[in-house]
Amino acid sequence: MIIQNKRIFASILFVLISFVCAAAQAGGSTPPPPMTPPPGLQLPIDGGLLVATCVGLFYGAKKLLFNKN
Structure with a gap:
C-alpha cells in the first residue's frame, strides 16, 4: 500500500471509531x-x-x- 492509501484508511478508521464511541454514549437506562x-x-x-x-x-x-542562552 502506498502512503496516501494508508492515510485515507487511517482517517476512515478514526471516523468510524468516533461514531461507535458516540453511539455507545448516546443511550442508557440510568437517569442522569x-x-x-x-x-x-x-x-x-x-x-x-x-x-x-x-x-x-x-x-x-x-x-x-x-534567559541568557
Missing part, C-alpha cells in the same frame, strides 16, 4: 445524575486562581528576562 452537588461538597475554585495566575506570570516574566 443531579446537576448540583449537595451543599457540603461544593468547593470554590476562585480562591487560589488569582494567586496561581500571578505566580505563573511572574515565573514566565523571570524566565523571559533572565
